Amino acid sequence: xxxxxxxxxxxxxxEFIKQKVSEIxxxxxxxxxxxxLSGGVDSSAVTxxxxxxxxxxxxxxxxxxxxxxxxxxxxxxxxxxxxxxxVEILDAKEQFFGALRGVTDPEEKREAITQTFYKHVFGxxxxxxxxxxxxxxxxxxxVDETVAGIKRQHNVFAQLxxxxxxxxxxxxxxxxxxxxxxxxxxxxxxxxxxPSIYARIPFPGPALSARIIGEVTPEKIEIVRxxxxxxxxxxCARDAFQYMAILHNDRVTGIRxxxxxxxxxxxxxxxxxxxxxxxxxxxxxYSILEKLAKRITREVEGVVSVTYNITEKPPSTIExx
Amino acid sequence: xxxxxxxxxxxxxxEFIKQKVSEIxxxxxxxxxxxxLSGGVDSSAVTxxxxxxxxxxxxxxxxxxxxxxxxxxxxxxxxxxxxxxxVEILDAKEQFFGALRGVTDPEEKREAITQTFYKHVFGxxxxxxxxxxxxxxxxxxxVDETVAGIKRQHNVFAQLxxxxxxxxxxxxxxxxxxxxxxxxxxxxxxxxxxPSIYARIPFPGPALSARIIGEVTPEKIEIVRxxxxxxxxxxCARDAFQYMAILHNDRVTGIRxxxxxxxxxxxxxxxxxxxxxxxxxxxxxYSILEKLAKRITREVEGVVSVTYNITEKPPSTIExx
Numbered sequence: 001x002x003x004x005x006x007x008x009x010x011x012x013x014x015e016f017i018k019q020k021v022s023e024i025x026x027x028x029x030x031x032x033x034x035x036x037l038s039g040g041v042d043s044s045a046v047t048x049x050x051x052x053x054x055x056x057x058x059x060x061x062x063x064x065x066x067x068x069x070x071x072x073x074x075x076x077x078x079x080x081x082x083x084x085x086x087v088e089i090l091d092a093k094e095q096f097f098g099a100l101r102g103v104t105d106p107e108e109k110r111e112a113i114t115q116t117f118y119k120h121v122f123g124x125x126x127x128x129x130x131x132x133x134x135x136x137x138x139x140x141x142x143v144d145e146t147v148a149g150i151k152r153q154h155n156v157f158a159q160l161x162x163x164x165x166x167x168x169x170x171x172x173x174x175x176x177x178x179x180x181x182x183x184x185x186x187x188x189x190x191x192x193x194x195p196s197i198y199a200r201i202p203f204p205g206p207a208l209s210a211r212i213i214g215e216v217t218p219e220k221i222e223i224v225r226x227x228x229x230x231x232x233x234x235x236c237a238r239d240a241f242q243y244m245a246i247l248h249n250d251r252v253t254g255i256r257x258x259x260x261x262x263x264x265x266x267x268x269x270x271x272x273x274x275x276x277x278x279x280x281x282x283x284x285x286y287s288i289l290e291k292l293a294k295r296i297t298r299e300v301e302g303v304v305s306v307t308y309n310i311t312e313k314p315p316s317t318i319e320x321x
Numbered sequence: 322x323x324x325x326x327x328x329x330x331x332x333x334x335x336e337f338i339k340q341k342v343s344e345i346x347x348x349x350x351x352x353x354x355x356x357x358l359s360g361g362v363d364s365s366a367v368t369x370x371x372x373x374x375x376x377x378x379x380x381x382x383x384x385x386x387x388x389x390x391x392x393x394x395x396x397x398x399x400x401x402x403x404x405x406x407x408v409e410i411l412d413a414k415e416q417f418f419g420a421l422r423g424v425t426d427p428e429e430k431r432e433a434i435t436q437t438f439y440k441h442v443f444g445x446x447x448x449x450x451x452x453x454x455x456x457x458x459x460x461x462x463x464v465d466e467t468v469a470g471i472k473r474q475h476n477v478f479a480q481l482x483x484x485x486x487x488x489x490x491x492x493x494x495x496x497x498x499x500x501x502x503x504x505x506x507x508x509x510x511x512x513x514x515x516p517s518i519y520a521r522i523p524f525p526g527p528a529l530s531a532r533i534i535g536e537v538t539p540e541k542i543e544i545v546r547x548x549x550x551x552x553x554x555x556x557c558a559r560d561a562f563q564y565m566a567i568l569h570n571d572r573v574t575g576i577r578x579x580x581x582x583x584x585x586x587x588x589x590x591x592x593x594x595x596x597x598x599x600x601x602x603x604x605x606x607y608s609i610l611e612k613l614a615k616r617i618t619r620e621v622e623g624v625v626s627v628t629y630n631i632t633e634k635p636p637s638t639i640e641x642x
Contacts, residue, residue: 106574106583213571250534250571253427253642255635262427263636267628283607289631290602297636304636307588307628310610314576315584315618315625321574 005140008183013190017049020175024053027173028133034059035135036122037087038205039068039076041188041198042137042176048191049175050135051085059129060085063121065113066093067207067221070229079194092121100209100216104249106321109216113206118159126160134160138174139184141276180275201232201242202276202318210321214249223247226300227266234292240282241273245296246320254304263304266296270308271318279313326461327499334511338370341496345374345456348494354454355380357443358408359526360389360397362509362519363458363497369512370496371456372406380450381406384442386434387414388528388542391550400515413442421530421537425570427642430537434527439480447481455481459495460505462597501596522553522563523597523639531642535570544568547621548587555613561603562594566617567641575625584625587617591629592639600634 006016024033035050037043037060050058060080064073073089080087099112099120117123126134134157157170176184181202188198204210211224227245235243246267254263268289273279293306309316327337345354356371358364358381371379381401385394394410401408420433420441438444447455455478478491497505502523509519525531532545548566556564567588575584589610594600614627630637 106572213573248569248571250569251427252534253638253640255638260638261636268631281607281611286602286604286631290633293632297632304632305630305641306632308631309626310589310607310614310629311618311625311627312611312614315582317574317576317581319574320626 003140003143003177005180006178006183008180008186011179011183011186013186016187017052017190020049021053024050024135024173024175027171028054028057030057031133032057032059032129032131033133033135033173034061034126034129034131036060036117037062037076037080038203038207039072039079039197040137040203041181041184041193041200042139044079044193044197045184045188045191046135046137046175047080047085047087048083048188048193052191056086058135059125059131060087061122061125062087062089063117064089064091064093065096065117065121065207066218067096067113067209067216069203069208069232070225075196079197083192090121090125092116095120097216097218102215104214106213109209109321110206113209114159119161123160123162127162133171133173135173135175137176137184139176140178140180143177144277182275201240204319206321210319211244212247212249213321220247223264223300223302224266227296227303230295230299231268231292234288234295235270235284238270238282238284238288241271241276241279242318243268243270243282244319252305256304261304264302265305265307266300266303267307267309267320268292269318269320271313273313273318276318279316279318281308281310281312284308324461324464324498326501327504329501329504329507332500332504332507334507337508338373338511341370342374345371345494345496348492349375349378349454351378352454353378353380353450353452354456354494355382355447355450355452356456357381357438358383358397358401359524359528360393360400360518361458361524362502362505362514362521363460365397365400365514365518366505366509366512367456367458367496368401368406368408369404369509369514373512377407379456380446380452381408382443382446383408383410384438385410385412385414386417386438386442386528387539388417388434388530388537390524390529390553391546396517400518404513411442411446413437416441418537418539423536425536427534430530430642431527434530435480440482444481444483448483454492454494456494456496458497458505460497461499461501464498465598503596522561525640527642531640532565533568533570534642541568544585544621544623545587548617548624551616551620552589552613555609555616556591556605559591559603559605559609562592562597562600563639564589564591564603565640573626577625582625585623586626586628587621587624588628588630588641589613590639590641592634594634594639597639600637600639602629602631602633605629 099116224247251262270282271279420437545568591603592600
């Protein structure tokens, strides 16, 4: 079935919200729905739409996988508490780090996170909840990339460990599927979400594990979290689509205290893009790049080298993993 | 023994050359001397000084280790042929690639190249030649870095496989040891060497193997050679101390023909420096960086990402391996 795109310029937020709220109400009827909130704009907008339609019949979970940025679980919880939307936080750090141990292949890493999320953590919540309706923040770009073979196919209930044979009556509700990222931002703003949600730069599903080349360990997450913190602090005032710090697995030669030191390298990327389908590196002033390199090599243990991405998408992608 | 530096501003090339030629003559007497020419400015200047002092009693070898840049062995041979200096070219590609097979640790890689060069290839030439004098292009920066523990200690005759106990009578002659790189360039020019030698950017001893993170194979040498060729072509007109393309071992995600492709990454570095002791990244215009990234991802098989180094030395080093 062809999905009909709603172009951002044609989008009327109030009407769109009203329509989606009534669609969700009609689909769920008197039943229960469930969703996972990551704090990204897509899942935040879906949480608000679901809350408007269903109130306490929507169960929203924030799953702390240990791969989030500094202070992120607390920040998201605070935002929704202020809006009166109940969110349950689930600590699943050990399960995710356990699943990632020893995994170095990028596809296998994504698969370990996906499996842990769907089968073991969120899957269990869905099965235990008796909810038959699942709200998801899928957007049109995700669909394009799935069709093109860039993202994995989401057969969601099978991934949740729910037998498709027995799954009659289960439904997936994807209220944002006709929109692209800039449309979702308009909706999020109109839903009363704060700029820290709708003006936030995009952040990938596998969180900081998508910013580590090679094995993901709690130690490496600490390193890339610290580099990410500095990068976001220095670049948050820039007009960029997305920016990130990536921890490489390769070691490069450096000097510390006059002695050779095989250290770590951080790669920075800062993108100009409308919708993530194509993107160009931002022509950041060298003064900013040099300040970033100085701060990261001084403040992040073990890092001796920082590079800046100069390749467009395509042939690059936005994320490295 | 403290080596007395001759500052470049105090250097009188004609007098320096005259003095070094007479010192070499006095040291070697009626004997034979030998040296290895890499085509770099240091070994080229030493070859010319030795040739002036000793004529046919200096045996100069150019060892083709398979790790050189595109067209390099032929280019160097042509330069010295024109100057009337006999140079013997030795094809040792198989020996070097054999020694590098399966070696991934940077120190072990350098060691494999050093051992192959000294013990097996050049060592054999020295032992077979009956030469008791070895001319070397050591400069003051090499000495500093050896003392500081950044470069390996050069106990040269032991490395050549010549027993130090029996080595009485062997001598190492290092006519450039009081100079730094800019002094050597002045001397090389005064010796009649062409700009392709004295104005050439510095190039490391282990050649392109210093530009590969991880195992060195003939295939990877081809990739980094092609990227180096493009980088030198685009940057040769810039006023930079040194520039280079480095092939990473890490794979990053890219897109080719709309499909995901885990591809290779090339890191570019372009340094501002006087003497290599400290260095800053050159603030290259983004138009040049973007052109480099486009050319490298289009023309070099398998490369999907190009980055630019933004870290100073220290804590970075000039080379990555």
